[in-house]
Amino acid sequence: MKFQLERTHIPRLVTDVYLLGPGLFWILALNYSLTGFEGAMLLWLNNRVMTLIETGIASSNPDGPAILRAVLYRIAAVAAIAVWRWFSSRTQPILKGRAKLYFQERLMNAHLSQDMSHYREASSSIDASPMNGWYALLNLMSSLDVIFSTVSSLMLLANLVLKPTASGDSVSLLSVFTGTDTLMKNSTGNATTDAGSSGELASGGAASMANSLIVIALCVTWPLVSRMLRHELDDTTYIAHVNNKHYLRAESFHGLAISSSYKREVISGTMSEYIRREHEKARALLGPFSDDYPFEAVRQQSNPFGAIVLGVLDDLPLIYYAISAVVYRQSGLSLSSLAMLHETLGITRNTLERVLMERTSFRENLKQIRSVYRDLEVQDKAGAESVEGDEGAQKATGSDTSQSKGVGIELRNVTFRYPSSADDASSSSAALRDVTFTLPPSSLVVIVGANGSGKSSLVNLLCNLHRPTAGTILFDGVDPHATDISTGARFWTTEDLQKATTLLTQSHSLFPAFTILENIAIGDPEFCLDCAEGGAASRTHLVERVHEAARLGGALEFIRKREKGFDEVIHPVTTSFSSNYSLAEGPLKEMYDKLEAWKDISGGEQQRLAAARTFMRLMNPRTRLVVVDEPSSAMDPLGEFELFEQLRAMRQGKTMVFVTHRFGHLTKYADVILCLKSGEFVESGTHQELMAKGGEYSKLYAVQARAFTDPATEVDSGHVAGTLNDSADEP
Numbered sequence: 185m186k187f188q189l190e191r192t193h194i195p196r197l198v199t200d201v202y203l204l205g206p207g208l209f210w211i212l213a214l215n216y217s218l219t220g221f222e223g224a225m226l227l228w229l230n231n232r233v234m235t236l237i238e239t240g241i242a243s244s245n246p247d248g249p250a251i252l253r254a255v256l257y258r259i260a261a262v263a264a265i266a267v268w269r270w271f272s273s274r275t276q277p278i279l280k281g282r283a284k285l286y287f288q289e290r291l292m293n294a295h296l297s298q299d300m301s302h303y304r305e306a307s308s309s310i311d312a313s314p315m316n317g318w319y320a321l322l323n324l325m326s327s328l329d330v331i332f333s334t335v336s337s338l339m340l341l342a343n344l345v346l347k348p349t350a351s352g353d354s355v356s357l358l359s360v361f362t363g364t365d366t367l368m369k370n371s372t373g374n375a376t377t378d379a380g381s382s383g384e385l386a387s388g389g390a391a392s393m394a395n396s397l398i399v400i401a402l403c404v405t406w407p408l409v410s411r412m413l414r415h416e417l418d419d420t421t422y423i424a425h426v427n428n429k430h431y432l433r434a435e436s437f438h439g440l441a442i443s444s445s446y447k448r449e450v451i452s453g454t455m456s457e458y459i460r461r462e463h464e465k466a467r468a469l470l471g472p473f474s475d476d477y478p479f480e481a482v483r484q485q486s487n488p489f490g491a492i493v494l495g496v497l498d499d500l501p502l503i504y505y506a507i508s509a510v511v512y513r514q515s516g517l518s519l520s521s522l523a524m525l526h527e528t529l530g531i532t533r534n535t536l537e538r539v540l541m542e543r544t545s546f547r548e549n550l551k552q553i554r555s556v557y558r559d560l561e562v563q564d565k566a567g568a569e570s571v572e573g574d575e576g577a578q579k580a581t582g583s584d585t586s587q588s589k590g591v592g593i594e595l596r597n598v599t600f601r602y603p604s605s606a607d608d609a610s611s612s613s614a615a616l617r618d619v620t621f622t623l624p625p626s627s628l629v630v631i632v633g634a635n636g637s638g639k640s641s642l643v644n645l646l647c648n649l650h651r652p653t654a655g656t657i658l659f660d661g662v663d664p665h666a667t668d669i670s671t672g673a674r675f676w677t678t679e680d681l682q683k684a685t686t687l688l689t690q691s692h693s694l695f696p697a698f699t700i701l702e703n704i705a706i707g708d709p710e711f712c713l714d715c716a717e718g719g720a721a722s723r724t725h726l727v728e729r730v731h732e733a734a735r736l737g738g739a740l741e742f743i744r745k746r747e748k749g750f751d752e753v754i755h756p757v758t759t760s761f762s763s764n765y766s767l768a769e770g771p772l773k774e775m776y777d778k779l780e781a782w783k784d785i786s787g788g789e790q791q792r793l794a795a796a797r798t799f800m801r802l803m804n805p806r807t808r809l810v811v812v813d814e815p816s817s818a819m820d821p822l823g824e825f826e827l828f829e830q831l832r833a834m835r836q837g838k839t840m841v842f843v844t845h846r847f848g849h850l851t852k853y854a855d856v857i858l859c860l861k862s863g864e865f866v867e868s869g870t871h872q873e874l875m876a877k878g879g880e881y882s883k884l885y886a887v888q889a890r891a892f893t894d895p896a897t898e899v900d901s902g903h904v905a906g907t908l909n910d911s912a913d914e915p
């Protein structure tokens with residue numbers, strides 16, 4: 185059943201590539217088919233030449249024109265093959281390029297349709313690369329090659345074994361087995377006239393068939409036995425790993441020594457000597473250990489018995505042929521017959537071995553094709569659902585972006601487990617457990633809690649990057665994942681919500697090949713698209729807005745100091761490679777190192793660019809929810825302070841949620857402070873209310889405040905909390 189399912193993808197793949205260039209496709213198919221015939225055809229032409237020469241020498245009367253014709257045929261065939269190869273090598277890359285683009289675009293769409301919750305799930309993960317489809321097609325084509333190779337080599341063998349010499353074209357090997365080898369019987373006579381009587385041929389007919397079957401059977405024996413005896417892992421699915429602790433330790437120290445990722449730490453920590461010694465120690469404890477590739481390791485375990493058997497089997501057809509010659513004939517054999525038989529047996533045997541191997545690789549290829557199409561069909565479950573809700577969203581009161589209020593949010597008994605922990609139902613595996621709270625529209629919210637308490641997980645839920653495992657989140661009173669049963673449509677779709685949300689975290693990336701300007705502008709992709717269509721005036725408008733965003737994000741000053749300002753590309757796309765891993769010092773190495781090198785930028789500057797990108801988005805009136813999760817870890821205190829001030833200044837008409845460990849200059853403005861502990865919501869209120877309560881928040885606050893307290897007057901945390909509560913001082 186599964187096999188059949190996989191097979192249905194073959195016509196799909198063939199049709200898809202065919203439609204990219206029917207002519208090019210036929211050339212490709214023809215190329216592989218001809219490759220299948222090529223070996224046998226050249227051998228056959230070769231044989232014609234050799235036989236004519238030998239016959240001529242034996243009869244002392246060489247047929248010059250016939251020999252010349254045969255030589256010309258062979259030269260013509262070789263030349264035609266070369267021309268065909270040259271031609272097809274020019275057409276194949278064109279089809280390959282189209283196929284790559286075709287699968288690349290489709291896979292890209294599949295990737296873009298996934299959301300955070302689903303992209304890690306096995307059923308939704310996309311592993312195929314754009315070239316997989318093309319290589320799967322080439323593997324299918326090589327099956328054509330195998331089929332035609334088999335047919336042509338068997339035809340050649342049959343031609344050799346069964347064809348009587350009476351034709352005069354070639355020497356029949358049948359004659360060897362049946363006593364009609366005229367060349368050998370009468371080396372000085374005319375071979376074609378002394379081809380044996382019709383009675384001899386008739387009596388040899390049945391015997392020749394039996395003999396030819398025996399020869400073919402002997403050819404098949406080698407590949408069959410070879411596969412049985414082979415100690416190789418080529419067609420096995422396996423996992424190999426090393427669990428020897430000394431090996432792992434030695435590898436670890438080796439990695440520490442050579443990787444640039446650890447360089448700074450190794451040097452600053454003066455670890456070199458320790459690493460050297462520990463590596464040496466681990467290697468000594470390891471002893472002689474082979475960490476060769478798995479297939480090499482398995483091969484090394486085999487014994488010579490198999491090789492001996494295969495060696496003898498390899499010669500079986502020849503041995504049989506020799507015995508037959510001795511038993512039926514007393515004379516020697518024609519050299520051309522012998523050479524021809526040997527070569528034909530060789531290619532037949534190799535072809536049959538390919539057929540046996542093809543079985544496995546064909547199965548693998550079917551899987552490959554299936555996985556390509558499965559990946560292309562991966563539909564983001566959430567995305568697929570949101571399509572049907574789009575119309576409903578237009579009608580929805582909740583999606584009216586003209587409202588000047590921020591989004592009101594309510595969590596009802598929300599529990600959340602990451603997809604990777606979904607199988608673990610224990611309560612400790614949940615990042616958030618049974619969380620319930622309400623955030624009024626346009627409020628300024630600060631979420632606090634120790635490491636791992638669930639702050640970022642909550643942010644992911646608020647930004648609709650993940651869905652709650654249990655419970656409900658209402659945005660403006662509406663659950664975006666619930667469907668209006670009467671209309672089948674949703675009020676708010678997750679997409680609407682994401683468009684109305686601006687998220688700033690510390691993990692924003694600079695996009696490769698983007699200029700600084702583009703890296704900021706992308707914060708508001710809709711605006712970018714509008715400007716791209718609007719001509720020069722829009723471009724000016726875009727640049728002005730990007731400059732303003734850079735100013736608000738605290739990035740303007742350092743961008744202006746950079747060599748190319750807003751036009752600088754910080755992270756180029758890497759395309760260069762050198763033919764040699766370790767280019768020797770010299771101009772080439774210098775050039776290589778400079779090519780596409782990433783520009784230096786500090787962590788704080790990178791965060792300022794991310795903040796600028798966020799302000800770009802914030803300026804869009806669509807934004808009604810701003811979520812800020814620890815965006816300033818690398819910023820200096822002034823930069824951090826200014827960032828929060830600028831964000832706060834834009835809070836009009838927006839709900840703002842901040843997650844920060846250094847919450848001192850935010851909490852006094854907060855309408856609500858939410859305190860999390862070990863995945864549970866423990867308390868909420870204003871700064872004053874929570875300090876008065878003396879709970880988790882006041883403890884966290886006291887710890888921060890202590891850093892600013894004169895050690896001489898330092899008191900226990902409970903007292904500090906009380907003091908701070910009274911004065912509401914900022915830490």
Ligand SMILES: Nc1ncnc2c1ncn2[C@@H]1O[C@H](COP(=O)(O)OP(=O)(O)OP(=O)(O)O)[C@@H](O)[C@H]1O
Nearest residue numbers: 602604605615633634635636637638639640641642
């Ligand atoms: N992608 C993930 N997959 C599985 N578990 C995760 C993932 N991210 C976080 N967790 C787990 O969820 C829990 C809450 O993590 P979360 O990042 O929300 O805490 P946090 O309060 O933001 O921590 P921090 O202050 O260190 O940033 C932790 O136990 C963490 O190990």
